[in-house]
Amino acid sequence: MPEHTLAPSPGRHPGTEAGMEPDAVLALDRRHVWHPYGPMPGTLEPLVVESAQGVRLRLARPAFGQRELVDGMSSWWSAVHGYNHPVLNEAAREQLGRMSHVMFGGLTHEPAVRLAATLAEISPGGLEHVFLSDSGSVAVEVAVKMCLQHWRSLGRPEKRRLLTWRGGYHGDTWHPMSVCDPDGGMHHLWSGALPVQVFAQAPPAGFDAGPDPDYLRELDELIGRHAHELAAVIVEPVVQGAGGMRFHSPAYVRALREACDAHDVLLVLDEIATGFGRTGSLFAAGHAGTAPDVMCVGKALTGGYVSMAATLCTPRVAEGIARGSVPVLAHGPTFMGNPLAASLANASIGLLLSQDWRSEVERVGSGLRAGLAPAAALPGVREVSVLGAIGVLRLDHEVDMTAATRAAVETGVWLRPFRDTVYAMPPYITPDEDVARIAAALCAAAREG
Ligand SMILES: *Cc1c(COP(=O)(O)O)cnc(C)c1O
Numbered sequence: 274m275p276e277h278t279l280a281p282s283p284g285r286h287p288g289t290e291a292g293m294e295p296d297a298v299l300a301l302d303r304r305h306v307w308h309p310y311g312p313m314p315g316t317l318e319p320l321v322v323e324s325a326q327g328v329r330l331r332l333a334r335p336a337f338g339q340r341e342l343v344d345g346m347s348s349w350w351s352a353v354h355g356y357n358h359p360v361l362n363e364a365a366r367e368q369l370g371r372m373s374h375v376m377f378g379g380l381t382h383e384p385a386v387r388l389a390a391t392l393a394e395i396s397p398g399g400l401e402h403v404f405l406s407d408s409g410s411v412a413v414e415v416a417v418k419m420c421l422q423h424w425r426s427l428g429r430p431e432k433r434r435l436l437t438w439r440g441g442y443h444g445d446t447w448h449p450m451s452v453c454d455p456d457g458g459m460h461h462l463w464s465g466a467l468p469v470q471v472f473a474q475a476p477p478a479g480f481d482a483g484p485d486p487d488y489l490r491e492l493d494e495l496i497g498r499h500a501h502e503l504a505a506v507i508v509e510p511v512v513q514g515a516g517g518m519r520f521h522s523p524a525y526v527r528a529l530r531e532a533c534d535a536h537d538v539l540l541v542l543d544e545i546a547t548g549f550g551r552t553g554s555l556f557a558a559g560h561a562g563t564a565p566d567v568m569c570v571g572k573a574l575t576g577g578y579v580s581m582a583a584t585l586c587t588p589r590v591a592e593g594i595a596r597g598s599v600p601v602l603a604h605g606p607t608f609m610g611n612p613l614a615a616s617l618a619n620a621s622i623g624l625l626l627s628q629d630w631r632s633e634v635e636r637v638g639s640g641l642r643a644g645l646a647p648a649a650a651l652p653g654v655r656e657v658s659v660l661g662a663i664g665v666l667r668l669d670h671e672v673d674m675t676a677a678t679r680a681a682v683e684t685g686v687w688l689r690p691f692r693d694t695v696y697a698m699p700p701y702i703t704p705d706e707d708v709a710r711i712a713a714a715l716c717a718a719a720r721e722g
Pocket residue numbers: 408409410411413442443444445509514515543544545546571572
């Protein structure tokens with residue numbers, strides 16, 4: 274026996290044995306496991322997934338007559354190439370044979386360095402320096418820290434607030450939460466505890482809608498009025514995701530760039546949901562033809578395989594930090610630059626860029642547009658919108674999650690509606706017939722939910 278193998282301790286430990294029945298999984302789940310935004314103990318029964326392949330999730334046992342579900346969610350924007358992909362599997366295997374992880378303090382390695390160089394090359398102009406972290410929320414925390422420290426180092430510590438527009442989502446840790454939509458992010462729950470940021474009205478909806486001059490003026494005026502105390506403006510460009518699934522004109526992103534330059538405030542674009550082609554541009558900032566001072570990516574970065582995120586910044590931001598009395602960026606997660614995650618990110622980005630991803634995203638978008646057209650006539654549907662490979666039905670009421678989810682599952686599709694919204698962002702590889710099925714499921718969920 275190899276000396277590092279532990280002798281088994283006496284007695285059975287249910288969690289340490291593989292091969293459980295679905296009922297046993299659910300029993301332990303209910304007893305021990307928190308789910309996103311869930312109560313403890315849980316009130317809704319999750320579906321047990323046994324495996325996933327291509328665009329299909331295979332359930333451990335049938336739900337509403339279906340054993341396999343077409344994934345309409347890309348596991349929250351991330352699995353853009355689908356599941357169990359041979360190229361990504363091979364990248365993981367190859368990297369596991371070298372090392373899964375080593376610390377990043379004092380050490381470096383090819384996967385992380387290649388990833389940083391690639392991100393610097395493909396992202397909007399001027400973002401040269403890359404901080405690798407383990408989740409989107411942390412990437413946003415790092416972005417905020419970069420901006421605050423930049424101004425502190427330049428002798429302007431009073432520039433420490435953030436400005437954003439309503440309807441946003443930037444993650445669940447503290448600073449990101451403070452710039453989430455105040456209502457959707459439940460700020461009332463945290464009054465007195467969360468930093469209080471400056472909120473503009475949500476940008477007027479519609480990717481193709483011409484910019485509203487009144488809104489532009491108010492935005493510029495608000496940034497100007499608070500500039501003396503603002504470290505940065507932070508927004509999701511073009512698509513507001515988990516804060517409400519709304520699209521807006523790229524003109525507002527351009528306007529933010531101009532206002533930030535005019536008033537000496539940094540601009541952070543959170544591309545964690547929009548990055549890697551989802552909106553039809555490699556990064557949503559591309560629609561606006563502009564670049565931020567700091568950008569966050571995550572979600573699809575590793576093709577949905579493992580958690581990793583990155584915060585990129587310009588030399589200007591980095592040089593500001595370097596000029597301080599503490600000239601370092603004081604952040605260093607244990608799993609920073611994780612080689613396994615970085616290898617998967619390299620493979621996923623390589624796979625994306627080696628294909629005509631733009632046509633694939635357009636193809637999925639056209640399928641959604643065609644399949645969702647009839648939804649406009651459904652009672653209770655207020656709005657149908659499609660951008661890139663994202664399809665959204667907005668209802669005139671709060672979705673009945675149980676009924677909507679059931680209707681989708683009965684159609685053979687996995688969806689996760691929220692608030693007044695039923696939406697899908699399928700993997701880019703989704704075949705036409707499955708895109709049609711996802712659109713049908715969205716309609717069914719809107720009808721029943
Ligand atoms: C999901 C998301 C985050 C948070 O990422 P996590 O990996 O869940 O921490 C931040 N910003 C945006 C825009 C997101 O969509």
